[in-house]
Amino acid sequence: MARNELILTDVTKRFGGLTAVDALSFKVEEGQIYGIIGPNGAGKTTVFNCITGIYKSEEGLVNWRGEEIRGMTPYQIVDRGIVRTFQTIRLFGQMSVAENIMSGRHIKSTQSWWHGIIPTPGKIKDELENWKKVEEQLDFFKLSEFAATPVGSLPYGIQRRVEIARAMAVEPTLLILDEPAAGLNDKETLELLETIFKIRDKGVTVLLIEHDMDMVMEVTDYLTVINFGKKIAEGTPEDIQKNPAVIEAYLGSEDDDDE
Amino acid sequence: MDTFLQQLANGLTIGSMFALVALGYTMVYGVMRLINFAHGDMVAASAFVGLTIYTQVMGQATSLVAVIVIFLLTALVMAVVGIILERLAYRPLREAPRLSAVVSALGASLVIQNGIMLIWGPRMRIFPELVPQIYWDFDGVVISMIQVIILVLSLFLMVALYLFVEKTRIGAAIRASSIDQDAARLMGINVNSVIALIFIIGSSLGAVGGLFIGLYYRGITFNMGWQYGLYAFIAAILGGIGNIPGAMLGGMLLGLFNAFIAGYVSSTWADAFTFILLILILIVRPTGILGERVAEKV
Amino acid sequence: MKELQKFAYPIFFVVMAILPHLLDDRWQAVAITFLIFAVVALSQDIILGKSGMFNMGQALFFGMGAYTTAILNNEYGWSIIATIPLAIIIPALFGILLAGPIVHLRGDYLLVVTIGFNIVFVQVLQNNLGGITGGPNGIFGLDSLRFLNFDLTSQISVYYFAFVVLLLTLWVMHNLAGSKPGRALHYLREDQLAAESIGINTRVYKIFAFGLGAGIAGLAGTVYATQYSAVSPEAFEFIQSVLFFSIVLVGGSSVPGVLIGVFVMFVLPEIFREFATWRYFIFGFAMIAAMILRPRGIWPATFGKIPKFLIKENNHGA
Numbered sequence: 001m002a003r004n005e006l007i008l009t010d011v012t013k014r015f016g017g018l019t020a021v022d023a024l025s026f027k028v029e030e031g032q033i034y035g036i037i038g039p040n041g042a043g044k045t046t047v048f049n050c051i052t053g054i055y056k057s058e059e060g061l062v063n064w065r066g067e068e069i070r071g072m073t074p075y076q077i078v079d080r081g082i083v084r085t086f087q088t089i090r091l092f093g094q095m096s097v098a099e100n101i102m103s104g105r106h107i108k109s110t111q112s113w114w115h116g117i118i119p120t121p122g123k124i125k126d127e128l129e130n131w132k133k134v135e136e137q138l139d140f141f142k143l144s145e146f147a148a149t150p151v152g153s154l155p156y157g158i159q160r161r162v163e164i165a166r167a168m169a170v171e172p173t174l175l176i177l178d179e180p181a182a183g184l185n186d187k188e189t190l191e192l193l194e195t196i197f198k199i200r201d202k203g204v205t206v207l208l209i210e211h212d213m214d215m216v217m218e219v220t221d222y223l224t225v226i227n228f229g230k231k232i233a234e235g236t237p238e239d240i241q242k243n244p245a246v247i248e249a250y251l252g253s254e255d256d257d258d259e
Numbered sequence: 260m261d262t263f264l265q266q267l268a269n270g271l272t273i274g275s276m277f278a279l280v281a282l283g284y285t286m287v288y289g290v291m292r293l294i295n296f297a298h299g300d301m302v303a304a305s306a307f308v309g310l311t312i313y314t315q316v317m318g319q320a321t322s323l324v325a326v327i328v329i330f331l332l333t334a335l336v337m338a339v340v341g342i343i344l345e346r347l348a349y350r351p352l353r354e355a356p357r358l359s360a361v362v363s364a365l366g367a368s369l370v371i372q373n374g375i376m377l378i379w380g381p382r383m384r385i386f387p388e389l390v391p392q393i394y395w396d397f398d399g400v401v402i403s404m405i406q407v408i409i410l411v412l413s414l415f416l417m418v419a420l421y422l423f424v425e426k427t428r429i430g431a432a433i434r435a436s437s438i439d440q441d442a443a444r445l446m447g448i449n450v451n452s453v454i455a456l457i458f459i460i461g462s463s464l465g466a467v468g469g470l471f472i473g474l475y476y477r478g479i480t481f482n483m484g485w486q487y488g489l490y491a492f493i494a495a496i497l498g499g500i501g502n503i504p505g506a507m508l509g510g511m512l513l514g515l516f517n518a519f520i521a522g523y524v525s526s527t528w529a530d531a532f533t534f535i536l537l538i539l540i541l542i543v544r545p546t547g548i549l550g551e552r553v554a555e556k557v
Numbered sequence: 558m559k560e561l562q563k564f565a566y567p568i569f570f571v572v573m574a575i576l577p578h579l580l581d582d583r584w585q586a587v588a589i590t591f592l593i594f595a596v597v598a599l600s601q602d603i604i605l606g607k608s609g610m611f612n613m614g615q616a617l618f619f620g621m622g623a624y625t626t627a628i629l630n631n632e633y634g635w636s637i638i639a640t641i642p643l644a645i646i647i648p649a650l651f652g653i654l655l656a657g658p659i660v661h662l663r664g665d666y667l668l669v670v671t672i673g674f675n676i677v678f679v680q681v682l683q684n685n686l687g688g689i690t691g692g693p694n695g696i697f698g699l700d701s702l703r704f705l706n707f708d709l710t711s712q713i714s715v716y717y718f719a720f721v722v723l724l725l726t727l728w729v730m731h732n733l734a735g736s737k738p739g740r741a742l743h744y745l746r747e748d749q750l751a752a753e754s755i756g757i758n759t760r761v762y763k764i765f766a767f768g769l770g771a772g773i774a775g776l777a778g779t780v781y782a783t784q785y786s787a788v789s790p791e792a793f794e795f796i797q798s799v800l801f802f803s804i805v806l807v808g809g810s811s812v813p814g815v816l817i818g819v820f821v822m823f824v825l826p827e828i829f830r831e832f833a834t835w836r837y838f839i840f841g842f843a844m845i846a847a848m849i850l851r852p853r854g855i856w857p858a859t860f861g862k863i864p865k866f867l868i869k870e871n872n873h874g875a
Binding site: 288292294347348351352355356357358359360361362363365366367368369370371372373374376377485489492493496500527528530531534535537538541542545 | 605611658659661662663664665666668669670672673674676677680681683684795796799802803806807834835837838840841842843844845847848849852853
Binding site for chain 3: 052054073074075078079083084086090091092093094095096098099102103104106107109111113115116117118119123126127128131134135138144145147148149150166167170
């Protein structure tokens with residue numbers, strides 16, 4: 001029985017002459033809240049893109065639950081229990097909150113292509129079950145009042161919640177959050193923190209990129225610090241805070257780097 | 260060998276005309292991401308405008324000076340029409356979804372096409388003999404003066420355009436606007452002027468192309484723009500949309516290919532083969548032969 | 558307004574059901590063509606409106622269905638009704654086959670390739686490939702509808718045939734909307750990367766959209782063949798694809814939108830037939846104006862159709 005662990009080994013991603021990720025290795029254990037931090041442009045989102053199938057790294061191994069997922073397409077990786085959110089929030093703008101979250105149920109739905117043409121009792125049942133799951137997420141993320149609202153018209157903070165709700169609707173084993181606190185005010189960031197803990201309590205492993213240092217120190221169990229695509233340190237938040245290499249990398253930018 | 264050389268000559272001639280027209284498409288697409296479906300009809304209109312300038316303005320004179328004046332006046336008229344077209348049908352849709360502008364372009368195409376029909380009638384008109392009908396016979400391969408003029412003038416215009424876009428400051432403004440309109444604006448480039456300019460250039464080149472079509476084929480009809488425009492657009496895509504040398508290359512290749520298929524295989528299958536070639540090229544090389552020159556937002 | 562909407566569909570159906578008895582021959586023919594084009598336009602909407610793929614070759618599939626019926630009936634003596642399954646399946650298979658290598662292409666390139674397919678198709682028809690497509694004159698002298706030993710030769714019966722096909726198509730569109738594949742098309746149109754990243758195999762669904770759109774257009778082709786008892790290449794030229802393309806964009810990607818689109822783009826020019834020389838000139842301006850005033854179409858797509866139990870008390874509705 002393979003453990004729910006994500007193991008990167010010597011992952012390298014190049015864009016032409018630029019090495020964005022350089023022989024990066026780290027391991028995310030089941031149930032952790034794992035953080036990837038580093039100065040701007042360090043390659044953090046690129047690493048995430050390599051894990052989730054948007055890029056294929058040139059070298060290295062990406063192992064999830066004992067299976068090599070490097071080179072798979074994004075939807076195949078979602079099928080294996082890894083779901084991500086985006087730094088810039090990529091929701092389906094014209095559609096309502098509920099419909100956006102429903103997209104997270106796509107991979108769980110048992111309908112086939114012909115159900116788009118002819119309804120069967122099985123399809124009707126499947127629809128109902130999945131909308132009920134959407135309701136669960138709406139309740140969990142306190143989005144019920146916005147169920148029918150077009151997502152594009154909502155404030156940024158609420159859109160963030162919708163994106164995470166959408167990801168959670170997939171019932172992931174590993175949730176990858178790319179700068180979830182970006183653009184949030186202090187109160188919203190606090191709520192986000194609590195939400196992440198609640199998500200972990202549900203048994204989901206969390207891997208996140210964040211710039212907000214206060215939040216990172218509060219919420220993560222373990223960190224890897226990247227600069228120029230290379231790992232410069234790893235350890236618990238307390239260790240990292242005292243690490244000289246990390247301090248140097250962040251020289252002058254130890255404060256919040258709000259977008 | 261005769262047929263080969265003959266088709267080569269024909270192909271280069273037709274290709275030059277395709278290239279001139281293709282440039283109009285590619286420049287507009289490069290900056291505005293818009294397929295100017297009305298361009299083909301503008302080209303057709305040029306032939307008719309040229310015809311009228313010849314009969315009404317120049318009193319049917321065919322001296323070299325007169326011919327040059329006809330070309331210049333036609334280009335001027337079409338440039339003005341191009342500006343009007345842009346203002347009326349495209350500028351209001353700058354912020355709209357891209358496909359809306361496509362439909363507007365289709366509407367403009369209808370307007371121009373039927374405008375031609377309303378003014379000049381639905382029947383075919385004969386384009387005047389502005390160029391002396393001189394032929395040279397090289398051992399069975401016939402080349403006309405018209406072909407030589409088309410080839411030489413087209414080449415000259417294409418090289419001039421290339422140098423203009425690559426080497427001048429205004430050309431740099433055009434290239435910048437093709438890559439990123441907003442960034443260009445922030446750099447102080449007046450994108451509206453750039454767009455007006457590309458419509459002027461594109462329409463003028465199209466006008467020359469239209470006059471060449473009149474000279475070469477002699478018979479002109481109000482709806483010849485559609486088919487021709489489509490081919491020219493294919494040529495632009497073939498070479499890489501937004502890419503000026505690409506449009507030139509695409510035009511030439513398309514002309515050559517069309518001529519060879521018509522000469523060697525069958526003229527009734529010429530269209531089909533041309534499009535199959537296009538489809539295969541796009542499947543294998545989706546960005547065209549020379550690669551597209553538009554930035555993609557990943 | 559909501560009340561009106563509830564009655565709109567039943568009213569529409571009733572009107573369309575009694576319409577043929579109110580019209581003379583010429584307008585009956587126009588009405589039949591309205592129904593046929595509505596079906597093709599709805600099929601085009603699946604590919605263009607819902608999935609966001611720039612398809613300008615729908616006349617190809619429309620023609621495939623029509624010619625399938627014509628050839629099976631003319632060459633092999635099949636009854637019209639018997640040709641229907643193949644008239645749907647063959648275009649659908651072609652839709653899947655042709656879509657496969659091209660769905661990854663960027664918008665405008667896809668546009669050009671679909672135009673290319675259309676043109677190749679028409680040229681194949683004109684050149685009488687295999688001796689069965691009848692050349693530039695097409696195939697004529699097809700049988701009329703025979704249903705349960707009744708010869709349905711009147712124009713009114715063709716009208717009802719077309720009407721039934723439209724109802725069937727509307728039913729399929731309805732099923733599509735509230736289904737996993739239907740929603741998947743919307744997601745991949747809005748943001749393909751996000752759709753992929755939430756687990757949708759966008760490629761498969763794009764091909765599905767082409768196949769479904771092609772099949773429905775093929776069915777419309779059978780009705781067309783029945784209406785004229787003949788088929789010819791010019792009815793399926795790329796200019797027709799431009800018409801279907803424009804219908805979806807001018808009308809808007811919704812059922813009312815498409816129906817309005819067919820009316821505006823096809824019936825209106827018929828009404829102004831006397832103004833032969835001026836009608837398309839004015840029409841071109843109308844198209845430009847329509848896009849400037851309503852860039853997303855006269856009746857654009859709306860979202861927010863979610864089950865009632867999700868809409869709680871103080872809801873900020875759509």
